[in-house]
Amino acid sequence: MSIFTIFAFIAAAFVFMATPGPGTLAVISKALSSGFKHAIFMSIGMVLGDIIFLLLSIFGLGVIASTFSTLFIIIKIIGGIYLVYLGFKIFMAKTSHFDVASQKNSTLFLDFTAGLAITLSNPKVIVFYVGFLPTFIDLSKLNGSDVVLVVFLVLATLSSILFFYAYFASRAKELIKKPKTQMILNRTAGGVMVLVGCFLIFK
Numbered sequence: 001m002s003i004f005t006i007f008a009f010i011a012a013a014f015v016f017m018a019t020p021g022p023g024t025l026a027v028i029s030k031a032l033s034s035g036f037k038h039a040i041f042m043s044i045g046m047v048l049g050d051i052i053f054l055l056l057s058i059f060g061l062g063v064i065a066s067t068f069s070t071l072f073i074i075i076k077i078i079g080g081i082y083l084v085y086l087g088f089k090i091f092m093a094k095t096s097h098f099d100v101a102s103q104k105n106s107t108l109f110l111d112f113t114a115g116l117a118i119t120l121s122n123p124k125v126i127v128f129y130v131g132f133l134p135t136f137i138d139l140s141k142l143n144g145s146d147v148v149l150v151v152f153l154v155l156a157t158l159s160s161i162l163f164f165y166a167y168f169a170s171r172a173k174e175l176i177k178k179p180k181t182q183m184i185l186n187r188t189a190g191g192v193m194v195l196v197g198c199f200l201i202f203k
Helices: 003-016 024-032 036-059 061-067 071-092 109-119 123-137 144-175 179-202
Strands: none
Touching: 003 123, 003 144, 024 109, 024 144, 036 109, 036 144, 036 179, 071 109, 071 179, 109 123, 144 179
């Protein structure tokens, strides 16, 4: 891969991935409701989902995807149910019970699983790796080192974007002290999570 191709891909991927979608909305909601650590684990799940789609695109999306389609559907439904449950708990929580430091409605593993499910069922991600990525990189001509480089670029770009959203959303939650404002944030974060969960379940 040439230096020009690498920089063009990074720029295009950054713009494409930074555009708000179900994933970024879920990370922001998780950071607002549960804090930075939980949002990071959800982000890690999303990044893993992107890496899976990237490798499927490189090694033959159609054949591999059909083999693991049932597993993807199961993960998607489990993640959707979890997000609906968590969103409802957040929406109904009292402000005094919903400080970042004491919020315990979720586990890090479930946050990770939900993030993975969001990515595996996100049409935007599928479009990127099936339609958009091949316009920048001839996937059939990648050698071993090229594959490692592309995986690293996607990993670094997406992680930095999601961690940025997670950090600033969690800081916003910590800086807001008024109970009424916290209640509005809880309702917003919970509502978004329920909508994303329903999107996963019924899509």
